[in-house]
Amino acid sequence: MDVERISIIEDFVPKDDDALLKKAKAYQPQLLETTVRPIAAYRMTEGNKDCGMPIALDALSKQAFGAGDSVCLDFGSHWVGYCTLKVGFVGSHPDAPAYLKLQFAEVAGELDEDAETYRGWISKSWIQEEHLHLDRVPGELHLPRRYAFRYLKITVLDTSKKYRVTFDNIVCRAVSAVEQSSVSPLRCGDPLLDRIDAISLKTLADCMQEVFEDGPKRDRRLWLGDFRLQALINYRSFRHRDLVRRCLYLFAGTRFPDDRIAACIFTDNEATADDTWFSDYALFYPIALEEYLREYEDAEVLHDLSELAVLQIDRALASCENGVVSQAFSDAAFIDWCPGLDKAACAEGVLLYALPYAIVLANRMHDAKRAEHYAAELALHRAAAKRRYWNEKQRCFVSNEQVSPAAQIWMVLGGVLETDEAAELLSRIPQAPTDYPMVSPYMHHYYLEALLATGMQDVALAHLKAYWGSMVERDADTFWEIWNPDAPDASPYGGTIVNSWCHAWSCSPAYLLRSGAFSD
Numbered sequence: 001m002d003v004e005r006i007s008i009i010e011d012f013v014p015k016d017d018d019a020l021l022k023k024a025k026a027y028q029p030q031l032l033e034t035t036v037r038p039i040a041a042y043r044m045t046e047g048n049k050d051c052g053m054p055i056a057l058d059a060l061s062k063q064a065f066g067a068g069d070s071v072c073l074d075f076g077s078h079w080v081g082y083c084t085l086k087v088g089f090v091g092s093h094p095d096a097p098a099y100l101k102l103q104f105a106e107v108a109g110e111l112d113e114d115a116e117t118y119r120g121w122i123s124k125s126w127i128q129e130e131h132l133h134l135d136r137v138p139g140e141l142h143l144p145r146r147y148a149f150r151y152l153k154i155t156v157l158d159t160s161k162k163y164r165v166t167f168d169n170i171v172c173r174a175v176s177a178v179e180q181s182s183v184s185p186l187r188c189g190d191p192l193l194d195r196i197d198a199i200s201l202k203t204l205a206d207c208m209q210e211v212f213e214d215g216p217k218r219d220r221r222l223w224l225g226d227f228r229l230q231a232l233i234n235y236r237s238f239r240h241r242d243l244v245r246r247c248l249y250l251f252a253g254t255r256f257p258d259d260r261i262a263a264c265i266f267t268d269n270e271a272t273a274d275d276t277w278f279s280d281y282a283l284f285y286p287i288a289l290e291e292y293l294r295e296y297e298d299a300e301v302l303h304d305l306s307e308l309a310v311l312q313i314d315r316a317l318a319s320c321e322n323g324v325v326s327q328a329f330s331d332a333a334f335i336d337w338c339p340g341l342d343k344a345a346c347a348e349g350v351l352l353y354a355l356p357y358a359i360v361l362a363n364r365m366h367d368a369k370r371a372e373h374y375a376a377e378l379a380l381h382r383a384a385a386k387r388r389y390w391n392e393k394q395r396c397f398v399s400n401e402q403v404s405p406a407a408q409i410w411m412v413l414g415g416v417l418e419t420d421e422a423a424e425l426l427s428r429i430p431q432a433p434t435d436y437p438m439v440s441p442y443m444h445h446y447y448l449e450a451l452l453a454t455g456m457q458d459v460a461l462a463h464l465k466a467y468w469g470s471m472v473e474r475d476a477d478t479f480w481e482i483w484n485p486d487a488p489d490a491s492p493y494g495g496t497i498v499n500s501w502c503h504a505w506s507c508s509p510a511y512l513l514r515s516g517a518f519s520d
């Protein structure tokens with residue numbers, strides 16, 4: 001299921017605005033630290049992948065491990081942080097380094113994967129695996145990276161004939177911009193929904209670092225489509241205003257030379273726009289800005305960022321041909337990781353979805369002319385979209401001869417149909433066989449939004465319970481980047497070993513459940 005999606009622009013030099021980047025820096029959060037230790041340990045034997053022999057934690061330091069032996073430590077839940085451990089020995093004096101392999105896993109299944117066999121298009125350097133030498137035994141190991149994990153498996157690759165190693169004081173210094181305990185748990189009367197909400201918030205908390213990261217294992221950076229959802233959930237939970245402000249300023253502070261907002265920002269060293277532009281993601285900037293302003297009525301942010309935000313809309317409109325988005329525009333849309341998905345109707349739908357936000361934003365800017373212009377464009381584009389994509393015979397939207405749930409969902413979200421027609425169309429989605437299924441919780445979120453927009457609260461709630469519940473059933477501690485219950489081993493990258501199992505775009509149930517979306 002590979003859908004390679006790498007953008008490389010030779011000689012790309014982002015346009016930086018120092019004043020905006022300075023503000024982004026000022027809002028950088030101080031990370032909070034929690035010390036966590038394993039809650040269980042298992043001695044693993046080769047060939048027995050499923051379970052190991054439990055070791056009492058207080059007896060762990062007495063257990064000796066020689067070449068080929070391994071121990072798996074369970075930290076009880078998902079964490080993001082830095083690990084240290086003490087390595088001792090039994091036997092005679094260590095006369096050779098201890099050579100260890102350490103594998104960090106967000107879900108238990110990752111431990112069964114073989115990094116050597118991964119041949120996907122995303123770098124294998126994301127795989128959380130170290131081969132380390134400890135020259136001085138006894139000694140302390142400070143693992144070199146920040147890891148996202150619940151499980152740590154240590155395999156002894158070699159010691160020597162003279163000694164075996166012991167492990168003690170295994171500690172993770174977990175980091176996040178927020179503490180989950182600062183938000184009261186949901187008590188809605190349905191234990192599954194309460195659990196889904198708690199997992200959503202854990203997912204979000206672990207992704208809230210110095211920016212809203214997409215996933216703390218892989219990418220670990222600020223993506224616009226993910227950010228829009230994260231900010232929404234944050235408004236109903238942690239309310240970390242500065243982190244949202246910081247990210248809004250980052251997207252504006254480093255951008256394409258022609259003022260397009262990049263799909264993603266690197267923040268590991270200096271903040272730098274990625275040379276990747278997604279036409280749909282860029283439209284989430286004015287949406288996210290308007291939602292922030294709705295929440296905080298922030299005149300400074302409005303002043304600093306609104307022009308750039310509406311510019312994203314203007315560019316999209318300018319690229320249209322005959323009232324619908326151009327092929328180039330839809331080719332540049334992300335939408336979902338489904339291979340072969342035709343994005344024309346979807347990209348059109350995202351533009352239609354963004355326009356009402358742009359109208360409100362223009363009014364906030366006291367630019368009535370612009371607001372009127374957007375309203376006229378909205379009407380024009382809705383009509384054009386209906387003409388272009390609606391197929392009366394098939395009674396659904398057809399995007400370049402392709403019928404997909406994503407196209408129906410985005411056309412509905414774009415307001416192309418009257419509510420009752422839209423509800424009838426959506427009610428057919430679950431039964432319709434498709435080669436282009438929704439593969440990410442991100443796309444499923446927009447399915448829920450479409451159902452809610454057409455008054456199908458019950459169906460939306462049932463879908464939320466079935467889809468997110470199917471991850472809970474499989475023991476998710478955090479929600480996953482990619483999940484299609486009909487194809488559980490799917491990965492857009494060419495191997496589930498690089499999938500992210502704590503991915504922010506999957507935690508929108510907390511937002512929907514906490515905003516009373518299902519009670520109307």
Ligand code: RAM
Pocket residue numbers: 214215219223224225226334481505
């Ligand atoms: C992946 C990440 C990220 C998403 C992009 C499009 O790299 O999963 O969350 O926004 O794809």
